[in-house]
Amino acid sequence: MVNGDSAEIVVPATIDAIEQVAMYLEEFLEKTEVPMMEATRIQLAVEEAVTNVVMHGYDDSGGDVLIRLESSPAQIAITIIDAGAAFDPTTIPPPDVTADLDHRKIGGLGVHLIRSVMDEVRYARERDQNKLTLIKNITSG
Template identity: 35%
Template sequence: MDEVVVLRLSNHLPELDRLAEAVEAFGERHRFPRKMVYQIRLVLDELLTNVISYGFSDDRNHEIEVEIRLADSRLLFRIEDDATPFDPLRADTPDLTSTVEDRAIGGLGIHLVRKLMDSVRYEHRGGKNRLFLEKIIS
């Protein structure tokens, strides 16, 4: 059974709680394993925290749209915003061999996204950032 949930969030960190609740409810409805729900929450939280924290240079309200779609054995996500154009896939892979003290700040979030999702794609079109994620349900 296909299902689509669309959330329209404002660019404020407390909105991440609404997103987490929606992901939990979606996971429960479809009986996803707890580990998978946790991974999805982690990925979306990381991505949206970055958009909210670093993507807007003004103090105005902006909308971030998150779509969660279940299609056959795939979970599809779309994150769309009007933040400063930024392709997170161009971020350097972090040096995971260094100690935490010697490691450069940043990069771990997108590293997690790449590891936990089966595919990630970015586009900037019509003044909007769009990030597409796919997770195969096994």
């Protein structure tokens, strides 16, 4: 694994930017030799987090979202920063994933997936910005 690699990208908070982020992240994760299944889990968490910014972060005037990627031998850290409305996903209650079809709600599933696939999720509101940090520990082999 490449040590101490980092990269960042700024995209408009739009649905179409999701694919741009996905391709950028895929390239980074390939370079850092993250196992494919773990790479897919990281892709999932980042997409869910960026989608939340796109859907709920900004009003009609729009805005940007920054995604910073950092790798070390032991972990991948992704920081997602936006200047939209304050939103702390760590406070969202878990959805009822045992509900039947009639009572099934789709809301909250994205945050649930982020929590399920990442080892650590941290949120801070700093200088009128949301700063969400996602950590994935990597076990080699």
